Every structure is written in C-alpha cells, then in structure tokens.
Amino acid sequence: MEKRGLLYEGKAKKIFSTTDEFTVWIEYKDSATAFNGEKKETIEGKGRLNNLITSLLFTSLKEKGIESHFIKQVSDYEQLVKRVEIIPLEVVVRNIAAGSLAKRIGWEEGTPLKSPIVEFYYKDDDLGDPLLTVDHIEQLELASVEELKTLKEMGLKVNTILQELFNEVGIQLVDFKLEFGKDVDGKILLADEISPDTCRLWDKETGQKLDKDVFRRDLGSLTDVYSIILTKLGGPQHV
Numbered sequence: 001m002e003k004r005g006l007l008y009e010g011k012a013k014k015i016f017s018t019t020d021e022f023t024v025w026i027e028y029k030d031s032a033t034a035f036n037g038e039k040k041e042t043i044e045g046k047g048r049l050n051n052l053i054t055s056l057l058f059t060s061l062k063e064k065g066i067e068s069h070f071i072k073q074v075s076d077y078e079q080l081v082k083r084v085e086i087i088p089l090e091v092v093v094r095n096i097a098a099g100s101l102a103k104r105i106g107w108e109e110g111t112p113l114k115s116p117i118v119e120f121y122y123k124d125d126d127l128g129d130p131l132l133t134v135d136h137i138e139q140l141e142l143a144s145v146e147e148l149k150t151l152k153e154m155g156l157k158v159n160t161i162l163q164e165l166f167n168e169v170g171i172q173l174v175d176f177k178l179e180f181g182k183d184v185d186g187k188i189l190l191a192d193e194i195s196p197d198t199c200r201l202w203d204k205e206t207g208q209k210l211d212k213d214v215f216r217r218d219l220g221s222l223t224d225v226y227s228i229i230l231t232k233l234g235g236p237q238h239v
C-alpha cells in the first residue's frame with residue numbers, strides 16, 4: 001500500500017489517498033487547537049502521542065467487539081484506516097459533569113451523573129458545533145432515528161469498555177467525543193480518534209487533569225500528561 005495525494009487537512013490530522021480506493025492514510029499533526037481554532041499552538045510530539053494512544057484504544061475496542069475504521073498503525077505519526085463517509089455529528093458521552101455540561105446545567109465540575117449522558121453536536125465549525133436535539137437532527141437529515149439509536153448504543157458500549165480500561169490504570173473517564181462514519185456498504189463504523197484531545201481523563205487519586213484541558217486552561221505541559229496516559233495504557237515511553 002502506498003501513500004498518494006492529500007485529500008483533506010483538518011486541525012489535527014491530514015488525510016491522504018492510497019493505492020487502494022477503500023483505504024486512507026492518516027497523518028497526525030503536532031498542532032493543538034481549542035475554542036474552535038481561536039487558540040492554536042504547535043506542540044512537538046503531540047501527533048505521535050495521539051496516534052499511539054488512538055491505535056491502542058481502537059485495538060482494545062476491536063477485541064471487545066467494537067468495529068472502527070482503524071486498520072493499523074504504520075509509523076509514529078501515521079495510521080491506515082478504512083475510507084468512510086463521516087456522519088457530521090459529534091457524539092459526546094459523559095459520566096461526570098464537566099466542561100460545557102457543567103456550565104449549561106449549572107453543576108459544579110466533578111459532580112457524578114446519575115447515569116451516562118449521550119449528546120449530539122452538529123459538526124460545523126461555522127456554527128460553532130451546536131448541541132442538537134433529535135428533532136433538529138431529523139430536520140437537518142443528518143441521521144435517521146434508527147441510526148441515532150445505533151450511535152447512542154455504540155457510544156454507551158464504548159463508554160463501558162473505556163471506563164473499565166482506564167479505571168484499571170487509575171484514571172477516571174469523565175467524558176469523551178466520538179465520530180462515526182459509513183463504509184462503502186453503508187455500515188456504521190467508529191471513526192476519527194480517541195485520545196486525550198477528545199476525552200477528559202482525571203487521575204483517580206490526585207484529580208490531576210491528563211487531557212486537553214491542560215492546553216485549554218494553561219495548566220502545564222500537554223505532552224507530559226499525554227505521555228502519562230500512553231505509559232499507563234502500556235504504550236512505549238515518550239522519546
């Protein structure tokens with residue numbers, strides 16, 4: 001399999017075509033962005049950490065029956081994945097009130113939720129990724145009611161698996177964002193990435209934030225905390 005031309009460049013990744021029409025080549029970038037691109041920095045090594053962490057997590061999820069676009073990691077910064085058409089929804093699953101939910105419902109950050117909450121956001125930078133109701137999603141024809149049911153079920157299943165995985169290594173999975181895509185046969189697959197960029201992860205003992213809030217809120221070195229996550233998950237040491 002060979003890497004061909006650039007298909008798309010996003011905030012955190014570049015996507016290239018390959019010699020196989022059903023496969024694309026992803027390159028993780030060393031850029032960190034927050035607040036819809038308003039805060040932006042280059043952080044050496046970040047792309048490698050997210051690539052390695054995502055590869056480990058997608059591999060663990062596959063072992064537990066969750067199908068994703070992930071095929072294999074090809075280098076420190078690169079992955080091969082199945083070509084999918086991304087559903088323009090961000091599926092957020094929450095276990096503990098934090099971030100925008102804490103703000104929206106007026107709860108103190110860190111308050112446990114009675115049961116996990118699933119939310120859908122419109123993946124649209126111009127609109128600032130707004131929260132959508134099921135009626136909005138139907139009106140916009142972004143997904144059918146049946147598909148939304150599948151997304152919610154898959155989100156909750158991923159939550160159960162990841163909660164257990166992180167819990168075993170002393171980390172609390174506060175919340176996370178998933179994206180899904182459809183393959184050539186219309187099958188829904190988990191896509192994009194799962195990394196400290198897309199999850200809130202807190203040390204169970206100390207409460208230390210080990211995720212992108214470190215960058216959003218200027219709390220220290222992002223690569224230091226992402227390296228802690230990689231190491232705890234059994235990945236190679238930071239180089």
Ligand code: C5P
Binds near residue numbers: 176
């Ligand atoms: O900001 P908010 O509290 O809604 O974020 C919920 C979770 O979704 C966090 O883990 C955050 O990192 C993730 N997220 C993301 N990409 C977005 C919005 C949120 O990865 N565009």
